[in-house]
Amino acid sequence: MAYVVTQACCADASCVVACPVNCIHPTPGEPGFAEAEMLYIDPKSCVGCGACVTACPVGAIKPESRLTPEEQPFSVLNAAYYDEYSHADRTPLALVPPQRRLVDPRPVRVAVVGAGPAGLYAADELLRHPEVSVDVLDRLPTPYGLLRAGVAPDHHHTKGAEKLFRAIEEQPGFRYLLGVEVGRDLTHAELAEHYDAVITCVGAAADKRLGVDGETLPGSLSATELVAWYNGHPERQDLDVPLDHERAVVIGTGNVALDVARILTADPEALARTDIASGPLDALAASDVREVVVLGRRGPDDAAFTLPELVGLAGLPDVDVLLDPGGADITATGERGRLLRDLASRERRPGRRAIILRFHTQPVAVLGETRVEGLAVRGTHPTLTGAETLDTGLVLRAIGYHGKPVPGLPYDDVAGTVPNDRGRVEPGSYVAGWIKRGPTGFIGTNKSCAQETVTQLLDDLDAGLVPVPPRRGEDLRERLADRGVDPIDLAGWRAIDRQEKHRGAISGRSRAKIVALDELRAAATSSLRETV
Incomplete structure (x- = not known):
């Protein structure tokens, strides 16, 4: 029994690694990965083990026998891909290099501005290095960006990518500072005083006219x-x-x-x-x-x-x-x-x-x-x-999105992006996501985008191009507290998440979103708050 990919993917590639017979393409390292609309399972090679189903974080893979009539075209799509693209002469899987380590093992603190997919993938790449800790800031009290506020509510499978982000949040060295707006509560220069590097991942918030x-x-x-x-x-x-x-x-x-x-x-x-x-x-x-x-x-x-x-x-x-x-x-x-x-x-x-x-x-x-x-x-x-x-x-x-100027960073008005070299604005200042490359790609595209940006940051650290910030030892929360800003941390977000799911369960829904800023802040300090 063959399995079938039934939707556009998060491009996390977990299913590719899980497949014992290498029947899911394109894989990392192959042309088109992260730009492809979806991944495809070869029906001739699939042995029906179901390993990909367990690995898929968004529930996109089904056995062919369980496809609904509306999903039948995906069976044709999966097979047709292999009629057009032969993989016999390609490297079966991406070659995984040894984990990189920084030349100087001193502790490194990085601020990521924007808690959407680009920001969280950047945090994930950074936290692969035990020397690095990451604070993720967002002007809203809730994270996940377009995954929460942009994915259509009836696309619940795509929203399953939240599982990936929850795993990132639980890594040692990760911290949220939600409800903090860079440009309003503090400047980009002030933020940079506390961190070895700042990665800005604010997306493209405007629309074309x-x-x-x-x-x-x-x-x-x-x-x-x-x-x-x-x-x-x-x-x-x-x-x-x-x-x-x-x-x-x-x-x-x-x-x-x-x-x-x-x-x-x-x-x-x-x-x-x-x-x-x-x-x-x-x-x-x-x-x-x-x-x-x-x-x-x-x-x-x-x-x-x-x-x-x-x-x-x-x-x-x-x-x-x-x-x-x-x-x-x-x-x-x-x-x-x-x-x-x-x-x-x-x-x-x-x-x-x-x-x-x-x-x-x-x-x-x-x-x-x-x-x-x-x-x-x-x-x-x-x-x-x-x-x-x-x-x-x-x-x-x-007709498309367009990035807004980011206070404290250069701006290309035509492209709606921050000018950069593979994510580097200058040593110590970086961008990822749509504000880096423009509004292109899918949720999973942000993974390879973040990898490129983090590589530039690590290269700059190893080359000694990133100076030690003057206030690195100080906690940014103290500075924010002096201005009356009370950030929401991971425990606060977990409390909001639990309360929304609790409200949803009462009415038979997956979640009933809290939409008022004051109610979100109240939920973050409610009795549902737990130590994370």
């Missing part, structure tokens, strides 16, 4: 804001999301656009079993939205969404997913092309909610007097260049 008239009307939002809203981000719970029109329009064809379309058309009863924030859940339960149109300026062959996400969307049991190629032919090959053509051949059934993937269509202006009332569009294919108005009360732009 459409640049059309009416973009600032109420009801014209970024998908970034909407995702944060329904995921319980404390700073987005007051977001005005008009759901009183039967149609919403999403501009962009990436995975975030598909996530937003799926959540807007989801069955509220199904959403109620996820960790979606309670306020947004109530709003979506009362929503009038019945149709979401996803617009792409180019053709379906150029869409940015990954194949695993498209497979999941196409298999929705209670929503019609249709495709309008906008006058273009679908020329994509393989499973992607087959699925695109299948969606283009479907017809909408009366009375059902629908997601329409519409291509070769460009927004011209957001229309309305005091709020969004429509979207003017035009065709971009030579055969269909006419203008049209789509009636809608909600327009969401999902």
